[in-house]
Amino acid sequence: MKKIKEVLVVEGKDDTKAINRAVNADTIETRGSAINDETLALIEKLADQRGVIIFTDPDFSGEKIRKIVAEAVPNAKHAFLPKKAGRPGKAGGSLGVEHATPEAIRDALSHVYTETEAAPELISHADLVAAGLIGGAGAKRRREELGEQLQIGYVNGKQLEKRLRMFGIQPDTFAAAVAQLTPAKGDFRE
Template sequence: MKKIKEVLVVEGKDDTKQINRAVNADTIETRGSAIDDDTLTLIQKLADQRGVIIFTDPDFSGEKIRKIVAEAVPNAKHAFLPKAAGRPEKAGGSLGVEHASPDAIRAALDHVYTETTAAPTLITHDDLLAAGLIGGAGAKARREQLGEILQIGYVNGKQLEKRLRMFGIQPADFAAALQQVREKEQSHDK
C-alpha cells in the first residue's frame, strides 16, 4: 500500500476510514467547515513538520474548508476528487471522499498540486472566453469537465483563471484537456 508522507487534511472520520482503505496516510479532520483555531494551529504545525495535502469533498463546504486551510497554510498541497468519483449511486445525494473508491482516492493523490502565487498567467481571460468556459451556454458543464480532467476541482467562472494560474497549468495541458471536453460534447451531440 502506498505511503503518503504528508498529512491529509480531510473533513471527517468517514473520510479517514476511506482513505485508509486506499493508502497508508495520517489525516487530520476539520470536523466541518467551522474550523476552530486549535485545529488550524495544528494543521500549520503539521505543515511545517511534514507538509499537508488538502483533500476535501468536491462540494461547497469542501471548497470553503480548502480556502480556509490554504489561507492559513499557503504552502499546502492540494488533491481534488472528481464529483463523479465522490458520488456513487448507493450514496444517494451524498457527495464526498467517504464515498470514493480506493482507486479514485489513489488517482486523486497521484495528482497533487502546490499553489504558486508567483506563477505567471499562462491562460488568459480571453482564452477562457474563446474556449467557451465562461460567459455562455454550457460553460459550467465544460468547467466541471475541465476541472476533472486537469484534476484541479470545480470552480466558477471568476475563479477558473486564478486556479489555472495557482497550479501552474501549462497551455499545452490546458489545450489537451479542452480537446477532451470538446470531443465529449461532440459525442453527446451525435
C-alpha cells in the same frame, strides 16, 4: 499499500476510513467547515513538520475548508476528487471523499498540486471564453469536465483563471484538456 508522508487534511472520520482503505496515510479531520483555532494551529504545525495535502469533498463546504486551510498554510498541497468519483451510484444524494473508491482516492492523490503565488498568467480570460468555459451555454458543464481532466476541482467562471494560474497549468496541458471536453453548444468540431 502506498505510504504518503504528508498529512491529509480531511473533513471527518468517514473520510479517514475511506483513505485508510486506499493508502497508508495520516489524516487530520477538520470536523466541518467551522474549523476551530486549535485544529488550524495543529494543521500549521503539521505543515511545518511533514507537509499537508488538503483533500476535501468536491462541494461548497469542501471548498470553504480548502480556502480556510490554504490561507493559514500557503505551502499546502492540494488533491481534488472529481464530483462523479465522490458520489455513490447515480447523481444526487451525498457527495464526498467517504464515498469514493480506493482507486479514485489513489488517482486523486497521484495528482497533487502546490499553489504558486507569483505565477504568471499563462491562460488568459480570452482563452477561457474562446474555449467555451465562461459566459456561454454549457460553460458550467465544460468547467466541471475541465476540472476533472486537469484534476484541479470545479470552480466558477470567476475563479477558473485564478486556479489555472495558482497551479501553474501550462497552455499545452490546458489545450489538450479542452480538446477532450464535450463540445459547447454551437461548436461543430468533429
